Amino acid sequence: MTDVQIFIDKIKNSQNMAVLTGAGVSAASGIPTFRGQAGLWKKYRPEELANPQAFRSHPDIVWEWYAWRRDLIRQVKPNLAHYALVEIEKKIPAFTLITQNVDNLHQLSGSINVVELHGNIMKSKCIDCNHPTSDNLNLKAGLPYCRSCGGLIRPDVVWYGEYLPMDALKKAQTAAMECDLFLSLGTSALVEPAASLPYLAKANGAFLVEINMEETPLSSQTDIFLIGQAEKIISEITHYL
């Protein structure tokens, strides 16, 4: 059997599958990953903007970047990788889709059990009191402030150096520990604590599969590593389920 055939067999027999997705899954929709030239906006690297210090010192620039990303994301659609995961979810008794993406495309494509580890770029909250805001922010009219405490409103995403939402992380860790099949899809497997989830799954007996365009630090630890485009490989696999 080829590696792809073994993976298909594992999906067919899985009672509990967990998938960890990263920016590579949305690349085919036209959303650039952070790593690489395409991630640059004006002259900034994403790490220079996606952190609390940058926001405190230059909220206008950080908000301009998020407004640009929100506009981009509003115009794109889920791709074959997102839809393939919807099909797989329908076939497995327990299925958890853990995503580091903030673009909402998994939910838009129809995935049900989605755990957002890094928040959602379309949502906003107060930087001081954490109060979420559903206001339709008009960023062109100036910086947005909290109605309760007057603090600055910020995008509700996890920035570099920040903790992940505890409930999402707990759900992700439980899914990793309880699954019999774990797939790491289109993620560099570098950013903690998400990067530990595949190891947690493996340590608890799961069969570990990775699909990525290039080798990552995880690749040598997997049971199967499939190199190539996520949208191509995973959508072909669904034809055999």
Ligand code: NAD
């Ligand atoms: P990442 O760590 O998930 O890295 C992207 C990975 O995708 C790389 O390993 C690359 O080889 C792989 N890849 C690229 N195209 C692929 C394809 N077609 N098929 C398979 N693999 C492919 O993410 P990052 O770009 O370093 O971003 C870091 C964090 O920033 C993310 O975890 C997320 O919170 C945020 N982010 C989100 C989005 C989004 O929501 N779409 C986009 C960029 C960044």
Ligand code: ZN
């Ligand atoms: Zn507030």
